Amino acid sequence: MPQIFRRSANSYARLSLLGALLLAGGLIGLIMAIGSSSYVTRANEFIEQPIQFSHLHHVGDDGIDCRYCHTSVESSPFAGIPPTKTCMNCHSQIWATAPFLEPVRSSFRDDRPLRWIRVHDLPDFVYFNHSIHVKKGMGCETCHGRIDEMPLVLQQNSLQMQWCLECHRAPEQFVRPRSEVFTMGYRPAVPQSVLGPQLVKEYGIQSLTSCSTCHR
C-alpha cells in the first residue's frame, strides 16, 4: 500500500501545533491591543470645531484662567461650555470685525448658541463630577493634559476604566495643592512621594473604587 503522507508531514504536524498556539495567542493579543488602542479610545484624535478656537493662544499666550470660560467647574459636575456672550466680552472690542469670527458674531446676533463638539465624551453609564475632583486637588492638567499647548483640543488619555482606576486606587500619586489645580505645567516643590500622602490626609481624600461610585 502506498504511503498517504510524505515524511515531511511529521514536521508539518509538529509545526501546526506551534502554529495553533501562536495563532491563538496572537489573536488574543491583537484583540487586546486593539481594545486599548487609540483607534477604539479615540485618544489623540483632532476634532474639528465650528470655530478654530485655539486653547494654545487663549490659555498659553493670553494666560486666561480656565474658570473664565468653564465657570461651573468648581461647583457642578459639568465644567460648563461658555455662552457666546463670554466670547463677545473681548471680541466686541478686539478683532471685532475679523471675518474669521463671523460665526461668533452671528451666534450672538441671532441668539443661537455655537455648537461645540464634545471632545471628552464619557459613556452615559459613567457618573463624573468635576467639582469634587477640583475640590480634592486634582489638576485640570492631570486628565486633560497641557491644554495651554493645544491649538485644537484633543483627548490625551484613553478615558478607559483602567485609567480612572489608576488614580482612584492611588490618589496620592496625582494630587496637588488646591492652589495649583488650574496651573499648567505644574511641578511639585517637594517630591510627590512626600507631598502626595500629606495632601491625601489633609484633604480627606478617599480611595473610592466601589462600582457605584461611578456607575450609579
Next chain:
Amino acid sequence: MAPSEHPHDQTTAAGERPWFRAAPPVLGPGHTFESVTEKISAIVMTRRTPVGWFLGFAIAFAFLMLLNVTIGHLLLTGIGIWGNNIPVGWAFDIINFVWWIGIGHAGTLISAILLLFRQQWRTSINRFAEAMTLFAVACAAMFPLLHTGRPWLAAYWLFPYPNTMNLWPQFRSPLIWDVFAVSTYFTVSLLFWYTGLVPDMATLRDRAKSRSAAVIFGVLSLGWRGSARHWQRYEMAYLLLAAISTPLVLSVHSVVSFDFAVSVLPGWHATIFPPYFVAGAIYSGFAMVMTLAVPLRKFYGLEDFITMRHIHNMTKVMLVTGMIVAYGYANEAFFAWYSANPYEQYMMANRMGGPYAVMYWSLIAINAVMIQLFWFRRVRDNVMLLFVLSLFVNVGMWLERFIIIVTSLHRDFLPSSWDMYAPTRWDFAMFTGTIGLFLSLFFLFIRFLPAIAMFEMRTLVEEETHELERPGMV
C-alpha cells in the same frame, strides 16, 4: 441475532431454570477481530446511509434552525422575549443549563470511573456516551451565555484576563466557579474522547476506499501506526486522562449545585445539594445514554455489541442513582419540617400544594415511584419499555430543576415581591432548539465517526474466546 449459545445462558440438564442466572455477555457470540471491525466501520465506510438517518437528521436540523432563529431574535430584541421576570430572574436558561450539564455526566462516569474499575461493559457504550457528554455540554454552555443578553461582552464577565477596565470577575461567586468547572470539564472530555478515537481513526484510514477519506482520517489519526511504543504511550495517556476526569464527575455538578446552595434562599440553601445533584446528573445521564443506545443498536443491528448486559447495567445504575435522588427529595422535605423555620416550611408546603404542585408530584411520581419498576428483571429485559421509561426519567429530571428553581424564586421571604412564572414560546423554541442541536451533532457523529470503540471491542473478542476455552466453564 442467533439464539444465544453462550454457556452462561444454558439451562441445567434437567431443563429447569437455575436459581442463579449469570449476566448476559458483553459481546455477542461468534465474533472475530475482523467481524467486529467490519461491522462498526461499515457504518462509516461502506454501508449506504439509511433513509431513516436522513429523516432523523432532517428533523433534528429543522430544530437546529429554530435555535438559530431564536438566538437571532434574542440578540436583536433582548432576553425580554423570555418569560423571566423579577423575582424569577433565572428560569428556563438555568433549568436547561443544569439539565444538559447533568446529562453529560454519564459519559464521563462511563469513560473514566468505569475504566479505572475495569468494568468491561463500558467498552461498547463509552464512545458515544463521551460524544453525548461533549454535545450536552455545548448545549448547556449556550444558556448562561445567552442569558447575559450580550454574549459578546461575556468574555470579561466570565474569564479573568487583564482587561481595559482593570476589573476581575467576582471570585467569591459560584457563577465564576461554574465557568472554570464547565470549561475544564469540556476540555478534559474532549481530550479523552479524541485520545480514544485515535487508534480507530487509523483503522478507518487503512480501510478508506477513497484518497480523500484516507487523508482526512490520516490527519485525524495523528500518524498512528499501532506500534508497541504507540500502544504503551496510548495506554498511559488514556489512564492519566481517566484519572483526571474522575474527580470531574463529582466536582462539576457539585459546583453547579453551589449556584443554588451558596445562596440563602429557602429550598436552595441546603448541604445535601452537591451529592444530590451529582446523583441526579448521573441518573439523568444514564437515562439519556439509554435513550440514545436503544434506537442506535436497533437501527444499526448492534445488539451483539450493546447487549442486554449493558441495558441491565445501565438500568441498575439508574435505579441506584434514582434512589439517591429520591432520598434527596425526602431529605429536603424532612429538613424543611425539622428546621422549624417558617420560610423553609412554607417553601415545602408551596411545592407540594402551591401553583406548581402538579409538576412537583409528577417528578415524585417519576423519580421516586416509577423507577421502582427497575427492580424487576422483566422490566429490565423489555428494551422498548426501558426506552419509554428513560424518556420519562429525562422529563422527570427536567421537572426537578424546574421545581427547584421556580418554586424557590417565585415565593421567597417577602410576599409583596411574589409573582408567577410562565415560559413563553421563545423559551420553548430555545429549549427544543438545543435538543435539535444535540441530535444533529449526534446524527453526524454516528454517520462520520465510529460510534463504538473498535479496538476496545477487539480486546473483548480475545477475552470472550479465552473464556469459552477455559475448562470447567461449560
